[in-house]
Amino acid sequence: MFQAVSYEGTRSEQQTAVLGQLSALIRDEPSAIANLANAAALLNVFMTDTNWVGFYLYDGKELVLGPFQGLPACIRIPLGRGVCGTSAAERRTMVVEDVHAFPGHIACDAASNSEIVVPIIKNGELYGVLDIDSPLKNRFDDEDRIFLEKAVSLITEQLELS
Numbered sequence: 001m002f003q004a005v006s007y008e009g010t011r012s013e014q015q016t017a018v019l020g021q022l023s024a025l026i027r028d029e030p031s032a033i034a035n036l037a038n039a040a041a042l043l044n045v046f047m048t049d050t051n052w053v054g055f056y057l058y059d060g061k062e063l064v065l066g067p068f069q070g071l072p073a074c075i076r077i078p079l080g081r082g083v084c085g086t087s088a089a090e091r092r093t094m095v096v097e098d099v100h101a102f103p104g105h106i107a108c109d110a111a112s113n114s115e116i117v118v119p120i121i122k123n124g125e126l127y128g129v130l131d132i133d134s135p136l137k138n139r140f141d142d143e144d145r146i147f148l149e150k151a152v153s154l155i156t157e158q159l160e161l162s
Contacts, residue, residue, distance in 0.1 A: 007046065015147040018046045022151055026158045035158055037067035043132065043151065044069035047144075050134050051111055055120075056084050057128035063088055066128060074108040082106035084129050087117035091126065093145055097138045109133060116140040118152045122159050130155075 007014040022042055026035040036055045044053040054068020056077060063077040063084055080089040081104055087094045096115045099105045112133035120127040130152050134140065 011143065014046070015143075015150075018042065019147075019150055019154060023154050026155065029158070030160055032159050033067060035155060039130075039151065039155055040067050040069050043130075043148075047132060049136050049139055050132055052109055052131070052133040055128055055130055056088075058088060058126045063128060070133070071109055074106055077106060083115050083117050084131050087119050088126055088129050091119050091121055093118045093149060095140045095142075095145055097140075099133075111135045113137045114139040116144060116148060118145075118148050120152055120156055120159075122156050127156070127159060 007017060009017075022039060025038045025042065029035055029038075040054045044050065047053060052068065052070030052073065054070065054073065055066035056063035057066040058064075062079060065073055065075045077085045079085050083094050083096050083099065083102055083105060085106075086104075094115075094117045096102050096105075099107075099112055099115050112135060114134045114137050116132050118130045120129060130148060132140070132148070
């Protein structure tokens with residue numbers, strides 16, 4: 001059973017606590033959808049100054065909306081398009097300080113001003129991306145990138161790809 005905790009200590013200590021919670025939430029659950037839903041909820045509670053936290057899953061052709069927390073979102077994103085599609089195509093984390101300056105940005109929520117997207121790759125295959133938006137410009141930094149890449153790594157270890 002999940003126990004909510006208050007996040008105290010340094011930012012690094014708080015992130016370590018969240019990673020421990022994430023690991024416990026997904027450890028024995030084989031359902032990818034359930035694990036992604038819980039991961040989105042946990043990250044949404046933990047990450048301050050965000051307005052959308054969720055996943056897009058790769059269906060072999062494009063990214064399709066998966067579990068998320070926030071306002072309704074774009075359903076399909078072609079590879080190479082927007083921040084999510086670019087992250088997926090290039091298979092690298094993207095931290096965008098100002099989404100309005102990003103060529104081809106897809107505005108699902110007009111309130112979003114910055115974004116971080118982490119690709120989910122298992123056994124060399126693209127599974128999808130973790131996408132987090134913020135209404136603040138310059139919201140995400142290198143410490144966020146490292147933390148979210150660790151979170152995606154924990155999730156990827158649990159994924160059963162069909």
